Amino acid sequence: MGNEKVIIDGYSIEYYNLNTLIIGSGAASLNAAVTLHSMGQEDILIATSQWGGGTSNNAGSDKQTYYKLSLSGDQPDSVREMARDLFNGRCMHGDIALCEAQGSVQAFMNLVRLGVPFPHDRYGAWAGYKTDHDPRSRATSAGPYTSRMMFEALAGEVKKSRIRILDKHHIIALLTDSDRTRVTGALAINTGKTIPSEAFVLFNSVNTVMGTGGPGGIYETSVYPLSQSGSSGIAFDAGASGQNLTESQFGIASLKFRWNLSGSYQQVIPRYYSTREDGSDEKEFLNDVYPDYTSLTRAIFLKGYQWPFDSRKLEGFGSSLIDLLVFREREERGRRVWIDYRRNPSWGSDDKFLNGSLDPAVTDYLARSGALRERPAERLSAMNSPAVTLYKEHGIDLFSEPLEIAVCAQHNNGGLKGNIWWESDLRHLFPVGEVNGSHGVYRPGGSALNSGQAGSYRAAQYIVKKYNQSAPPKEEFLAEARSRISHKLGMADCWLSSGKSNRTSLLMETIRKRMSASGGILRRRQQILEALREAADLNAGILSETGASSVSELVSCYTAAEHCLTHLIYLEAINAYIERGGRSRGSYIITEGTDHDNPVSDPAGSVPELCRYDIPAEKDIMVVSFTDGKVTTRLEEVREIPPQDLWFEKVWKEYREDNYF
Numbered sequence: 301m302g303n304e305k306v307i308i309d310g311y312s313i314e315y316y317n318l319n320t321l322i323i324g325s326g327a328a329s330l331n332a333a334v335t336l337h338s339m340g341q342e343d344i345l346i347a348t349s350q351w352g353g354g355t356s357n358n359a360g361s362d363k364q365t366y367y368k369l370s371l372s373g374d375q376p377d378s379v380r381e382m383a384r385d386l387f388n389g390r391c392m393h394g395d396i397a398l399c400e401a402q403g404s405v406q407a408f409m410n411l412v413r414l415g416v417p418f419p420h421d422r423y424g425a426w427a428g429y430k431t432d433h434d435p436r437s438r439a440t441s442a443g444p445y446t447s448r449m450m451f452e453a454l455a456g457e458v459k460k461s462r463i464r465i466l467d468k469h470h471i472i473a474l475l476t477d478s479d480r481t482r483v484t485g486a487l488a489i490n491t492g493k494t495i496p497s498e499a500f501v502l503f504n505s506v507n508t509v510m511g512t513g514g515p516g517g518i519y520e521t522s523v524y525p526l527s528q529s530g531s532s533g534i535a536f537d538a539g540a541s542g543q544n545l546t547e548s549q550f551g552i553a554s555l556k557f558r559w560n561l562s563g564s565y566q567q568v569i570p571r572y573y574s575t576r577e578d579g580s581d582e583k584e585f586l587n588d589v590y591p592d593y594t595s596l597t598r599a600i601f602l603k604g605y606q607w608p609f610d611s612r613k614l615e616g617f618g619s620s621l622i623d624l625l626v627f628r629e630r631e632e633r634g635r636r637v638w639i640d641y642r643r644n645p646s647w648g649s650d651d652k653f654l655n656g657s658l659d660p661a662v663t664d665y666l667a668r669s670g671a672l673r674e675r676p677a678e679r680l681s682a683m684n685s686p687a688v689t690l691y692k693e694h695g696i697d698l699f700s701e702p703l704e705i706a707v708c709a710q711h712n713n714g715g716l717k718g719n720i721w722w723e724s725d726l727r728h729l730f731p732v733g734e735v736n737g738s739h740g741v742y743r744p745g746g747s748a749l750n751s752g753q754a755g756s757y758r759a760a761q762y763i764v765k766k767y768n769q770s771a772p773p774k775e776e777f778l779a780e781a782r783s784r785i786s787h788k789l790g791m792a793d794c795w796l797s798s799g800k801s802n803r804t805s806l807l808m809e810t811i812r813k814r815m816s817a818s819g820g821i822l823r824r825r826q827q828i829l830e831a832l833r834e835a836a837d838l839n840a841g842i843l844s845e846t847g848a849s850s851v852s853e854l855v856s857c858y859t860a861a862e863h864c865l866t867h868l869i870y871l872e873a874i875n876a877y878i879e880r881g882g883r884s885r886g887s888y889i890i891t892e893g894t895d896h897d898n899p900v901s902d903p904a905g906s907v908p909e910l911c912r913y914d915i916p917a918e919k920d921i922m923v924v925s926f927t928d929g930k931v932t933t934r935l936e937e938v939r940e941i942p943p944q945d946l947w948f949e950k951v952w953k954e955y956r957e958d959n960y961f
Contacts, residue, residue: 301343306502309789313500317771319343320763321486321505323471326354327447328733328752329511330454335760337461341768347469347488350527355513355734357451358525362563362687364446365431365439365746368408369401372425377436383941385435386747391544391921392740394941395720403754414453417442431745432606439746444690447749468492469501471531472858473788474508474538474729475781482727483508483538484781487788489855496796499851504777507728507763510535514734518867519709520812523553523560532735533862535716536869536926540726543737543923544714545873549608549887550821552623553708557694560710561639562607564687568671568679569600571640571651574629584646585629590617593647598659609707609821611884623707627821630706640702641677707821711748713739717923721762722755728767730759741886765961791843795857800847804856807845808863815867819874825892828875835868872931873924
């Protein structure tokens, strides 16, 4: 791995050449690094804005789920069954579903080997449970911090292998060949430097593994960790395509401490209420819509299993009607909304827990969990004490204070387009983890963690087999990349010489408000068209909107420009989906073509008409590209799960000859 200085356009730039640059320090990126190293490719380097700052190390839920093939008990399962269940979530390619299912056991057992404490019984059986969109109890968990434990285990392997890490290195651009067909490296800023002209870092790499997570930074109401904002825009800007960008997931989460309120946080049936801005005028607003105590408590309980907002679970006073009512209280009525574990939902004159009026399935679940206690906090402590401890570690006692909540962006099922080796259509770029748009509309909960591990392993396999050469000579690399490098340095010149104050905080606030209002659970065509015009204007003029006088301000300018492009592309995708006749599905409602432009004014009454799903566009995957300053979209037919000929001698021959690559 070479390291020297180069001078370009008056900037003294640190220069590296290497086989593989790995961007980001989440579980998917680290697994790619560990796998590459174990396969003999040691000419690698991890560059990250903040070591451990991603979603893997900073997010979770009541018992954060890892989705895998069933490995215990007498319930039948198979790789093909798991692939079929992933594929049946709609808008997911069958060959990728097959790869994720086939890689499931290997990825899971690797984490077990590294010490992630997934629970098993005395016979070694890995017990499972059902999660959302899961028909076979494939889910498992190591507790609220499953992905953190994965990060810690993989980080330990990275350090044990002495893989080089460049912390505080913020990637601002991917570099390509002159035809924009492959990635040739990246340009970064070392945020540990104090002089802007000496802060840039250049990577000449044969391959780039990109594990920078979902676009959490473009939403105002978000449960993504503040330290994880995403950087999909640098890939779009370089020429990579995206897919399924319309398919974000939204769910109820706490705001003071950003955390998903799924699973047992709902199954213990807490009290929901809203207040005025000053905390006065408490009102249990769910009672105005749900017809009786049984249906109310059943919906809250099911919110645990069915946690992300799902437009299919609105009718019949379903669990997702709760999300819509929370949204109405906050966005339409301007009230604050709370979940309270100190008291039971009131029905009638008091908040006594009416055990005899619960749905039998709810009573049975609480009884089997040893959680038929009087107060929600007591039930939660009995059912899942780590869920209570987690909040206490962040200064919040669920026995004595409520949680302010909102319906927050929490995951993007779409992202960058990749093939069965997780390589982008921009060759030599491998998006892994959430930044890869492998998921369809209805992914089973926890499948994202499996995808990140299985996909990053496959990316490393392909790199070692097909792209294992050394980086080209510096002169050859610079001859192709110089114009793009100069363009990005020119942006720095513009911001540093503008004399303007840094306005990126205001710009980011504008982007986030626009995206949450137009790209959240309620999507209105006219509002989206207006948001698109505003986003396009901002993107065209981003260079003149702010200035910088330090390295940190310069990074914030590049981040604002990247987020601006990202939210423009996402809004374009949403608009194109509606324009093609797309209707409510997944985690959002579309009002176009109905008489209910404002369904939150009458949620229960407008639900049936809003929830019509069978449309031609839903069978295809929308691919989005950004070329010459324009966003284009096209529909790509979903690939079915491929047939397999697993005759051993045939597979063995293909394997010996490396034909499967």
